[in-house]
Amino acid sequence: MGTAPASRDVTSYGMGLAAPLALFFLFFFVAPLVQLFWLSLHNDTAGLHWGLGQYIHFLTDPFSLSVLGSTLLLGAEVTAVCLVLGFPIAWLYQRVGPRLQTIIILIVLLPLLTSVVVRTFAWIVILGRQGIINATLQSLGIIDTPLKLLYTQFGVVIALAQVQMPLMILPLITALGRIDSNLDDASCSLGAGSWRTFFRVVLPLSLPGVIAGCTLTYAAAITAFITQSLVGGGQMLFMPMYLYQQASTLQNWPFASAISIIFLLAVLAVVSVFTTLGRLSRGYGGA
Amino acid sequence: MILNRRSLMTTALTLGAMKAFPGLSFAQARPLVFATFTGSWEEAHKAVLVPAFRKANADAAMVLDPMLSVDQIAKVNAAKANPPIDVMLHDPGPALVAIGQDLVEAYPVEKSAYYKDLIAEAQEPMGPAPFFQVVGLTYNPEAVKTPPTSWADLWKPEFKGRxxxxxxxSTLGTGWLVEIAKMRGGSEANIDPAxxxxxxxxxxxxxxxxxxGALAxxxxxxxxxxxxGNFNAIQILKARGVPVEFVAPKEGAIAFKTTIHIVKNSPNRELAFKLIEAALTPEVQTTLMNPPYLIVPTNSKVTMGGEIARVLAKDTAELKKKFVFQDWKKINEQRSAWIERFNREIKI
Structure with a gap:
């Protein structure tokens, strides 16, 4: 690098360092994706006849659309639960002493240190007929027969919310940490109550974190094949399982490809809504 | 300097690639590759079948590459001319797919010493069945005091919500549904009653x-x-201390043939044949029948013993009486429609 001209602009940077990863993505992500798309444009399982049949099949089939809808709805429910439960923890983190901060961050990160399979099995133990919840409620005499918690939508949402919670809390902690605490005091001293301060000052300023957290949680929740199938069971069909069924059991790769492309586009649409909101919020926060 | 760096990079990448894909460097003479199933199958084959094969074939090199049937089919399909697998293992559904896609060779029956000893149902010219998987009723003896005897017992009011x-x-789910259809007057071609x-x-x-697996x-x-439930899966659970029992229903236990195939264009065709022969021998099948494997044998020369003799069949004649085999050709034709219908109708 001794030959580099002295007048070189130090603020510019080359793409050279990003090249290895870019190449990796090109070979192992973009190329398979193109192949997937190519395959989805065939009407027969052998991949000989071109056509849009797979897409037409999916988009005109109320059942397939309902699977897509319920998957997107599941993501929304999980994200909402994570946001409502996660925000207070992130908020608390910014207002406690360093020792408690360590404890909070440890508790938040702990789930990330165990495999998602283990976490999911833990939920099977908790939600089962003889699980912790049912056993407690029964011993307190609140219920006579065990509640059905496992293999229900409720169970899936709760388990996914816990499994994905760190993805929500960590961006929130970062976003809330960037807010100057003097702004709270200023708001209060100008006569706003604590709720008003929260909704007019803290929440708008933390929006980038909320958006980032929601995007991550949402994407992780709808694609969580393991948790969805282990806690939800075989009668609750979400997109990942639908895909697996078509590709693996039925060997119908073109339809499976079409499902994944449609799923990808649906997720991209939701994520782009989030990012648009994020961009708007940056303008709002800066104003 | 740029050139130097570039050539350095190329060397590094090549070395890296050779490290990551060792197959590159000796594509010509690779050992025999047997794609068994994962889990207990892999354990059983590693402990019994591989040593038996190597002993009979002067320590020939071979590799177990456990994967699901669908992955085996996908891998062979991707490189038909030079397949990375020599011997495939399949459930009845995928076996027909592999045969239909022209991925397997006919088994050289006339050369085989053991093929003729297999019970008739296991004699498949495109790849014999060295093992059966058996599906019957599984129950918790602590909660179910009178052992069930028939598939129809599942409908008893006392099992409300149980x-x-x-x-x-799964093969198990599909096979079971067909059996229910038969019980109610249907068949592989008429699933409506189920x-x-x-x-x-x-x-x-x-x-x-x-x-x-989730049932466990x-x-x-x-x-x-x-x-x-699957007989083998239940034995594993039982060995772990879970209170479960297996019983063959009076309609007959469902038997799935697990077939073993020589892959078309295999560079190790002769060894592949030898491995399959080893899997068909009474010795290997007897060892695999005993604990902890409890795999149901298909060679009629094997004397049934242990748990298999107790709950399934004492000999080949009884086995034939108690097992039902299904027509997977017919099942495969309609399976996707059934799956779709199941998806739509079974919401609880």
């Missing part, structure tokens, strides 16, 4: 598991007390 089944993704029966089963259903968890958690 029955588990699996969806049709779906009507499922509708009536709904009050009893506690869970529709996404795969047969549900037994452990007390979520279900009775379900259709």
């Amino acid at each position: 029955v588990g089944i699996t969806n049709l993704n 779906f009507k029966a499922l509708e009536e089963l709904k009050p009893n259903l506690a869970a529709v598991a996404a795969n047969p 968890t549900l037994f452990q958690q007390g979520q279900i007390d009775i379900s259709p």
Whole structure:
């Protein structure tokens, strides 16, 4: 690098360092994706006849659309639960002493240190007929027969919310940490109550974190094949399982490809809504 | 300098690639590759079949590459001219797919010393069945005092909210549904009665598991007390201390042929044949029949013993009487329609 001209602009940077990863993505992500798309444009399982049949099949089939809808709805429910439960923890983190901060961050990160399979099995133990919840409620005499918690939508949402919670809390902690605490005091001293301060000052300023957290949680929740199938069971069909069924059991790769492309586009649409909101919020926060 | 760096990079990448894909460097003479199933199958084959094969073939090199049937088919399909696998193992459904896609060779029956000893159902010219998988009723003896005797027992009112089944993704779920159809006057070609029966089963259903493995968890958690189940899977659970028992229903236990095939264009055709021969020998099948494997043999020269003799069959004649085989050709034709119908109708 001794030959580099002295007048070189130090603020510019080359793409050279990003090249290895870019190449990796090109070979192992973009190329398979193109192949997937190519395959989805065939009407027969052998991949000989071109056509849009797979897409037409999916988009005109109320059942397939309902699977897509319920998957997107599941993501929304999980994200909402994570946001409502996660925000207070992130908020608390910014207002406690360093020792408690360590404890909070440890508790938040702990789930990330165990495999998602283990976490999911833990939920099977908790939600089962003889699980912790049912056993407690029964011993307190609140219920006579065990509640059905496992293999229900409720169970899936709760388990996914816990499994994905760190993805929500960590961006929130970062976003809330960037807010100057003097702004709270200023708001209060100008006569706003604590709720008003929260909704007019803290929440708008933390929006980038909320958006980032929601995007991550949402994407992780709808694609969580393991948790969805282990806690939800075989009668609750979400997109990942639908895909697996078509590709693996039925060997119908073109339809499976079409499902994944449609799923990808649906997720991209939701994520782009989030990012648009994020961009708007940056303008709002800066104003 | 740029050139130097570039050539350095190329060397590094090549070395890296050779490290990551060792197959590159000796593509010509690779050892025999046997794609068995993962889990207990792999363990059993590693411990019994591989040593038997190597002993009989002067320590010939071979590799176990455990993977699902669908992955085996995909891998061979991707490189038909020079397949990375020599011997495939399949459930009845995928076996027909592999044969249909022209991925396997006919078994050289006339050369085989053991083929003729197999019971008739296991003699498949495109790849014989060295093992059976058997599906019957599984129940928790602590909760179910009178052992069930028939598939129809699943519909008994006393099992309200206690029955588990699996969806049709698995061979087990699909085979079971066909058996229910037969019980209600249907067949492989007429599945309607089974779906009507499922509708009536709904009050009893506690869970529709996404795969047969999940049923084991549900037994452990007390979520279900009775379900259709795989004989081998139940033995593993039992060995772990879970209170479960297996019983063959009076309609007959469902037997799935696990078939073993020589891959077309295999560079190790001769060794592949030898491995399959080893899997068909009475010695290997007898060892695999004994604990802890408890795999049901197909060679009629094997004397049934142990748990298999106790709950399944004492000899080949009884085995033939108690096992039902299904027509997977017919099943495969309609399986996707059934799966779709199951997806739509079974919501609990």
